[in-house]
Structure formats: structure tokens, C-alpha cells
Amino acid sequence: MERTLLQWRLLPLLALIAALLYIFFASPRSFQETQGNNKKCSLLPHDHYWISSKRIVTPDGVISGSVEVDGGIIVSLVKEVDWHKSQRSRVKVIDYGEAVLMPGLIDVHAHLDDPGRSEWEGFPSGTKAAAAGGITTLVDMPLNSCPSTVSPETLKLKIEAAKNRIHVNVGFWGGLVPDNALNSSALESLLDAGVLGLKSFMCPSGINDFPMTNITHIKEGLSVLAKYRRPLLVHAEIEKESEIEDGSENDPRSYLTYLKTRPTSWEEGAIRNLLSVTENTRIGGSAEGAHVHIVHLSDASSSLDLIKEAKGKGDSVTVETCPHYLAFSAEEIPEGDTRFKCSPPIRDAANREKLWEAMMKGDIDMLSSDHSPTKPELKLLSDGNFLKAWGGISSLQFVLPVTWSYGKRYGVTLEQVVSWWSDRPSKLAGLHSKGAIKVGKQADLVVWEPEAEFEIDEEHPIHFKHPSISAYLGRRLSGKVVSTFVRGNLVFREGKHASDACGSLQLAA
Numbered sequence: 126m127e128r129t130l131l132q133w134r135l136l137p138l139l140a141l142i143a144a145l146l147y148i149f150f151a152s153p154r155s156f157q158e159t160q161g162n163n164k165k166c167s168l169l170p171h172d173h174y175w176i177s178s179k180r181i182v183t184p185d186g187v188i189s190g191s192v193e194v195d196g197g198i199i200v201s202l203v204k205e206v207d208w209h210k211s212q213r214s215r216v217k218v219i220d221y222g223e224a225v226l227m228p229g230l231i232d233v234h235a236h237l238d239d240p241g242r243s244e245w246e247g248f249p250s251g252t253k254a255a256a257a258g259g260i261t262t263l264v265d266m267p268l269n270s271c272p273s274t275v276s277p278e279t280l281k282l283k284i285e286a287a288k289n290r291i292h293v294n295v296g297f298w299g300g301l302v303p304d305n306a307l308n309s310s311a312l313e314s315l316l317d318a319g320v321l322g323l324k325s326f327m328c329p330s331g332i333n334d335f336p337m338t339n340i341t342h343i344k345e346g347l348s349v350l351a352k353y354r355r356p357l358l359v360h361a362e363i364e365k366e367s368e369i370e371d372g373s374e375n376d377p378r379s380y381l382t383y384l385k386t387r388p389t390s391w392e393e394g395a396i397r398n399l400l401s402v403t404e405n406t407r408i409g410g411s412a413e414g415a416h417v418h419i420v421h422l423s424d425a426s427s428s429l430d431l432i433k434e435a436k437g438k439g440d441s442v443t444v445e446t447c448p449h450y451l452a453f454s455a456e457e458i459p460e461g462d463t464r465f466k467c468s469p470p471i472r473d474a475a476n477r478e479k480l481w482e483a484m485m486k487g488d489i490d491m492l493s494s495d496h497s498p499t500k501p502e503l504k505l506l507s508d509g510n511f512l513k514a515w516g517g518i519s520s521l522q523f524v525l526p527v528t529w530s531y532g533k534r535y536g537v538t539l540e541q542v543v544s545w546w547s548d549r550p551s552k553l554a555g556l557h558s559k560g561a562i563k564v565g566k567q568a569d570l571v572v573w574e575p576e577a578e579f580e581i582d583e584e585h586p587i588h589f590k591h592p593s594i595s596a597y598l599g600r601r602l603s604g605k606v607v608s609t610f611v612r613g614n615l616v617f618r619e620g621k622h623a624s625d626a627c628g629s630l631q632l633a634a
């Protein structure tokens with residue numbers, strides 16, 4: 126009798142436990158279902174939560190506090206002093222302690238080579254590497270995929286290839302090539318299809334269906350871009366006489382031989398030529414609204430002086446450099462080590478110093494990876510012939526720790542890292558809902574430990590397709606990415622990716 130009474134009394138308690146268990150285990154599934162077809166987009170079971178950190182990098186400085194994320198959006202930001210105990214107990218909190226919370230990186234210059242050359246990289250491996258490196262948005266270059274992205278039809282192929290295969294957000298640059306440059310309706314249809322801007326080369330690109338443009342093409346392109354208020358990105362090198370004819374008299378395994386084939390005068394000449402048309406981008410000019418962005422600057426001398434002068438006159442011009450120009454110098458590149466070949470080339474240590482100076486002064490606006498991989502055979506690693514090997518550095522996963530590790534001795538701050546990698550790139554690409562930890566922005570975030578050191582050795586998991594061609598192998602870096610959030614989805618945590626690829630396409634409206 127006693128026993129049955131006890132059983133009856135326990136029944137409501139058991140029901141309550143069952144209900145709690147149901148809520149705990151069933152709600153994650155229903156959340157994932159709202160993401161479409163039972164997808165596992167996030168390593169978190171909920172889409173409304175708080176992230177706490179002692180070092181949150183906001184536009185108003187570094188604060189200790191919490192960021193509230195709901196439905197992929199930052200909905201509130203609370204300083205630790207205003208964060209009440211009662212709140213803390215009611216909500217789901219991920220507390221990262223001393224680790225830094227900042228906006229995810231936006232890489233405006235990456236070659237993902239998909240479709241058509243996915244044996245070089247591809248959307249899945251490239252965007253997994255990005256997620257592991259704290260990059261939440263990539264803007265894919267229009268060349269090295271096959272075909273190049275130069276028309277609405279070829280953009281459509283990109284969009285198809287990216288569907289359900291991207292782990293971070295991906296946007297696209299379109300190509301400005303001789304075929305479309307003088308045809309405004311062709312350019313308009315490419316821009317209408319959603320490319321975030323255009324890209325052109327002032328020297329041969331190495332890709333047959335991506336020929337170089339001359340200054341008339343560029344001028345015409347800018348007048349169309351003005352209407353759309355989108356940028357033109359330019360690979361600014363122009364073929365001039367080299368210090369040596371073709372290097373054939375010199376040792377092709379020596380990096381200095383390669384360096385001499387692409388002297389600073391190539392960059393300077395292209396930039397001088399390019400800046401002869403950028404006055405049109407000034408307020409009141411015929412191409413007001415258009416913008417010129419010089420990609421991967423290597424020469425920190427005359428080329429940079431010209432850019433500074435143009436900015437001073439009011440031309441709408443910005444410039445990026447890449448971590449490899451800030452980390453390496455020509456003197457230290459080993460004989461035959463073609464992993465370091467890129468164009469423009471990595472120059473001497475004195476130039477690297479000047480690049481850092483320009484970064485710290487703000488004369489260089491931002492950074493990008495220029496991750497430009499290929500299949501290992503084309504790097505000719507056993508030959509070591511710098512003149513014949515494919516040019517391009519593989520770096521995607523490591524740009525944040527590289528920036529931090531090599532920048533430390535110059536006193537780089539967390540705010541500068543955000544400016545170079547998130548704020549400025551978001552503005553260049555017109556991604557105005559990204560690039561800052563601010564109420565209303567998308568929850569594209571990275572959590573990382575600047576002080577944690579690691580070595581890129583055989584054990585280190587590298588997610589881009591061909592780790593063996595990365596120039597960073599063997600380096601010891603500081604700055605370990607802990608977690609990456611893309612639109613509120615925890616896509617990467619402690620070496621593990623969410624199983625489904627739920628990044629979204631960033632098409633210009």
C-alpha cells in the first residue's frame with residue numbers, strides 16, 4: 126500500500142523529468158530542421174545564445190562582456206559590468222574567458238578554382254580551410270576556375286558549383302576582360318547577375334580565357350561600375366624590360382633570378398598608368414561612385430608613393446597587401462623552393478620593413494590572402510625552376526596567425542587586425558551587414574587565442590587541398606583559432622567542422 130502511494134507521488138516528477146529531457150534533446154533537432162532538410166549546419170543545438178569573452182573587439186574598443194546572437198544576428202552587446210547574474214542563469218552562454226572575440230575575417234582575394242579546376246582547390250576544401258582559419262566570408266576571384274567568371278552564364282556555373290558546398294559565406298568578383306570591357310550591356314548583365322565588382326589584369330594572367338586589359342578597357346569599365354557603385358580590383362603589373370632578359374642566362378633555381386624578371390618598375394609602371402584614369406572617380410568626376418582597388422601590392426616604395434598621392438587628390442583608391450609579403454623576404458627563400466613563387470614577387474627585407482611601416486601608418490588599407498593554389502605537379506618542386514613553376518601562395522587557413530605573429534614586433538593591435546581583415550574589406554565588397562561586432566550585424570565571428578602557439582607540422586590539420594605546397598609549412602605561429610561562427614552557426618570548434626555546408630552566397634542586389 127505504502128509503495129503504491131510512493132509510486133503515484135513519483136509519477137508527476139518522472140513526467141517532469143521526461144518533459145525536460147524531451148525539450149533538451151528534441152529542440153536541437155527542430156532548430157536544425159528550420160535550417161532546411163534536417164541539416165547540421167551548426168555544432169550548437171540552439172540559435173539563440175550568448176557568447177562571453179574578456180576581449181571583445183567592437184568599433185568602440187576592446188571590452189569585456191557578452192554578445193547575444195539570435196537567428197544569425199547580433200541582437201545585443203552587454204558589458205560585463207551591466208551583465209546581471211539573473212540574466213546569466215537564464216540563458217545559454219558560451220564563455221570563452223580570455224580568448225578574443227572579433228568579427229570573422231573577410232578575405233576579398235581568394236582563388237577557389239571551382240568549377241573546372243577543382244583539383245587545384247574547390248569550394249568544399251577552400252571554405253573548410255577558411256572556417257578553420259577564422260575567415261567567415263571569401264570573395265572568389267574570377268580566374269583559375271574554368272571557365273573564368275566573365276558573363277552571367279559563367280557566374281551561374283559558379284553559383285551552381287557552390288550550392289550546398291560552402292562552409293563559409295562566398296561572394297564573387299567578375300572579370301573585366303577585353304571581350305566585355307567595351308560592351309556596357311555585357312558588363313551590366315554581369316553586374317546585374319550579382320558579382321560584387323570586377324577584377325582585371327594589366328599583364329598576362331597565366332590563364333588563357335582571362336586576357337589582360339589596357340587602360341581604355343579599364344576606363345570604360347569604371348564608367349559602368351560607377352552606376353553600380355562597385356569596385357574594380359586590378360592586378361597592377363605591366364610588362365617592361367626586365368633587369369635580365371628572361372633569366373635564361375641565370376640560375377632558374379635561384380629566387381633572385383625570378384625576382385629580377387619582375388622588378389618594381391612593373392608595379393610602378395602599371396600603377397602610374399592606372400592612376401591616370403582614377404581622377405574620374407573623384408566627387409563630381411565622370412566615374413564618381415566607381416572605386417579602384419589595387420590588389421597584392423609588393424613594392425612599398427615608388428608604387429606606394431603614387432597611391433598615396435592619388436588618395437591625397439581625392440581619387441577613390443585603396444590598396445591591399447598580403448601576409449606573405451609581410452612574413453617573408455627574398456633573401457631567405459631557399460634555392461628551388463617554388464612554394465614561395467608568386468606575382469608580384471616577394472621582395473627584399475628592407476621592402477618588407479617599409480610594407481609594415483605603411484600598414485601601421487594606414488597607407489595600406491587592408492589585407493587579403495591571395496590564396497592561389499594549384500596542383501603540386503605544377504609547382505615543379507623537384508625541379509625547383511622558379512621561371513617555369515606556377516605562381517601563387519597557398520595560405521588560406523593561416524592568414525590570421527601570420528598577421529598576428531609577424532605583426533607583434535611592430536605593435537599591431539587587435540583593432541588594427543579587425544580594420545585590415547574585417548571592416549575595410551566589408552566596405553570594399555559592399556557587405557555592409559558584416560565586418561563589425563555591432564547590434565544588427567550578422568553574427569560572423571571568430572574566437573581565437575592570440576597567445577597560443579602552434580607549429581604547422583605534419584600533425585597539424587590543414588584543410589586546403591594541397592598542404593604540401595604551402596609556404597608556411599614548418600613555421601611556428603602564435604594565434605590559435607578556437608571557434609568560428611557563420612551567421613550564428615558554429616561552423617568550426619577545436620578542430621571540428623559542422624557536418625553540413627551551410628554558408629550563404631553573397632550576391633550584390
Ligand SMILES: NC(=O)NC(NC(N)=O)C(=O)[O-]
Pocket residue numbers: 236268269330331332360421466467468469495497516517518
Ligand atoms: N592566375 C593567378 O592566380 N594569379 C595569381 N598569382 C599570383 N599572385 O602569383 C594572382 O593573383 O595574380
Ligand SMILES: [Zn+2]
Pocket residue numbers: 360420421468
Ligand atoms: Zn594577381
Ligand SMILES: [Zn+2]
Pocket residue numbers: 234236266495496497
Ligand atoms: Zn590572386
